[in-house]
Amino acid sequence: xxxxxxxxxxxxxxxxxxxxxxxxxxxxxxxxxxxxxxxxxxxxxxxxxxxxxxxxxxxxxxxxxxxxxxxxxxxxxxxxxxxxxxxxxxxxxxxxxxxxxxxxxxxxxxxxxxxxxxxxxxxxxxxxxxxxxxxxxxxxxxxxxxxxxxxxxxxxxxxxxxxxxxxxxxxxxxxxxxxxxxxxxxxxxxxxxxxxxxxxxxxxxxxxxxxxxxxxxxxxxxxxxxxxxxxxxxxxxxxxxxxxxxxxxxxxxxxxxxxxxxxxxxxxxxxxxxxxxxxxxxxxxxxxxxxxxxxxxxxxxxxxxxxxxxx
Numbered sequence: 365x366x367x368x369x370x371x372x373x374x375x376x377x378x379x380x381x382x383x384x385x386x387x388x389x390x391x392x393x394x395x396x397x398x399x400x401x402x403x404x405x406x407x408x409x410x411x412x413x414x415x416x417x418x419x420x421x422x423x424x425x426x427x428x429x430x431x432x433x434x435x436x437x438x439x440x441x442x443x444x445x446x447x448x449x450x451x452x453x454x455x456x457x458x459x460x461x462x463x464x465x466x467x468x469x470x471x472x473x474x475x476x477x478x479x480x481x482x483x484x485x486x487x488x489x490x491x492x493x494x495x496x497x498x499x500x501x502x503x504x505x506x507x508x509x510x511x512x513x514x515x516x517x518x519x520x521x522x523x524x525x526x527x528x529x530x531x532x533x534x535x536x537x538x539x540x541x542x543x544x545x546x547x548x549x550x551x552x553x554x555x556x557x558x559x560x561x562x563x564x565x566x567x568x569x570x571x572x573x574x575x576x577x578x579x580x581x582x583x584x585x586x587x588x589x590x591x592x593x594x595x596x597x598x599x600x601x602x603x604x605x606x607x608x609x610x611x612x613x614x615x616x617x618x619x620x621x622x623x624x625x626x627x628x629x630x631x632x633x634x635x636x637x638x639x640x641x642x643x644x645x646x647x648x649x650x651x652x653x654x655x656x657x658x659x660x661x662x663x664x665x666x667x668x669x670x671x672x673x674x675x
Contacts, residue, residue, distance in 0.1 A: 365545055365634075370475035370482075370516075373538035376526065379442030380468040381424075384432040385458040392426065392433060395452055395582055397565065399575035403428045406493045408507055410573045412565045413445060414583030418590075420559040420568060421448060423552075427494055427505060427520065434520065436470055438555045452582070469526045471519040474538055474546070478516045482506075485533075489517070500525065500532040512550040513669035545632050548639050551602060551667025557611075557630045558600055558641060566596045567643065569670025576674055591674075598626065598643045599650060599672065601664040608638040609658050615642055616656045628657065641667075 383392060393400035398411035407428045413421040422441045427434040437445055442463045453459050473482065479489055487497050487506065494507045502525040510516030521529055538546075553559050553568045565573060566587065574587065590596055608631045615626035626644035644655065644664060651666040 365542065365549065367475040367538075370473055370478040370535055371538040371542075372530065372533060372535040373472040373474060373543050374526070374530070375470040375472055375511075375543075376523065377439040378470050379437040379440060379445075379463070379465045380470075380520075381435040381437060381442050381446060382432050382460075382462040382464045383435060384460045384462070387458040388433050389428075391453070391457060391459045393578065394580070395449060396424070397570075397574040397581060397583070397587070398426075399578045400426070400433075401578075405430055406495070408493055408509075410570075412570055412573045413448070414565065414581075414587075415561070416582055418564040418583035418586035419561045420553075420555075420563060420565050420570070421445060422555055423559060423565075423570060423573065425507075425509075425511070425518075427507075434464075434468070436520070438559075441555060467523055469521060469523040471521070471526075471530070471533075472510055472512075472516060472538070472543075473519065473533075473535065474510050474514060474516040476515050478510075479508075481535075482517060494520075500528045502529055504529065512546055512552045514546065514550060541632075545634055545639070548602070548630050548632050548641055550669040551600065551641065552669045553600060553641070554630075558643075563598075563643065564590065566590050567598050567600065569600050569667065569672055571671040571673055572675045596646055598645050600629075600667065600670060601642060601644055601650060602667050603640050603642060603655075603657065603662045603664055605638045605640070605657060605660055605662055608633045609640070613658055615644060617648055618654050618656055618661065621656070625655065 389400045396411040398409050422437050425436045442465045446461045490508050494505045505520040507518045613628040614624045617623040625648040626642050628642045631640040653664045
């Protein structure tokens with residue numbers, strides 16, 4: 365899917381958590397996969413939150429602000445993540461968690477010419493981290509990331525000003541259906557689909573969210589063991605079919621019709637046919653491997669958003 369002109373995806377369904385007080389960076393450093401202790405104001409990073417057995421709860425983007433950290437999490441993800449993290453705040457910890465999803469919203473600007481368009485509006489654009497700028501008298505954080513590995517930008521702003529800023533940007537909308545197609549095409553995993561109690565972030569291709577040099581965090585022992593002993597048993601890949609199949613459809617090896625090697629996790633129908641995501645056993649092969657899904661054969665393809673080794 366290509367956009368000749370920039371489009372705006374209104375990601376207001378996504379959740380936001382404010383992490384404040386003096387221990388905020390140490391707390392996030394100890395509770396998630398990425399390194400926070402060396403981050404400074406205007407930095408951003410992606411990080412994952414895991415169970416003690418390294419199953420992925422959510423994938424988040426962290427914005428380091430002057431007096432707090434803002435986490436953008438998946439739709440409806442703020443409340444359950446806060447409940448999970450609350451268990452790890454002890455009496456002496458100076459950390460406060462607040463669900464600010466109702467007060468904060470997120471726009472994704474997508475398209476090859478997004479930067480040129482935003483610059484034509486007189487906006488300062490970052491090359492890394494984020495910058496603060498003003499749109500329609502509203503302070504906005506802009507990052508040089510579309511959130512799915514395509515050219516674009518993300519804007520974080522007060523929810524109360526969403527319609528005003530949207531009008532000032534004057535862009536065609538990207539629908540939820542178009543976003544889902546792009547997400548699957550690029551391979552961004554989502555809770556309830558690719559991020560569940562069945563999978564860890566190494567299997568999900570989220571190596572870029574993990575620091576392999578920092579100390580302990582929730583799930584660290586499992587991640588370190590999988591890395592050391594090359595124990596990633598399954599990986600996330602893309603596939604194409606003439607028409608959709610059901611989520612949960614089994615995937616089989618071509619040479620053995622009874623050998624189940626994977627499971628479909630997401631599917632969307634497009635004008636060119638169906639595309640989907642699936643976990644496939646590492647030993648069965650990766651990109652370029654021919655498999656059978658239902659009664660049809662297809663070739664597994666790599667996913668631009670994902671990483672499969674240390675970065």
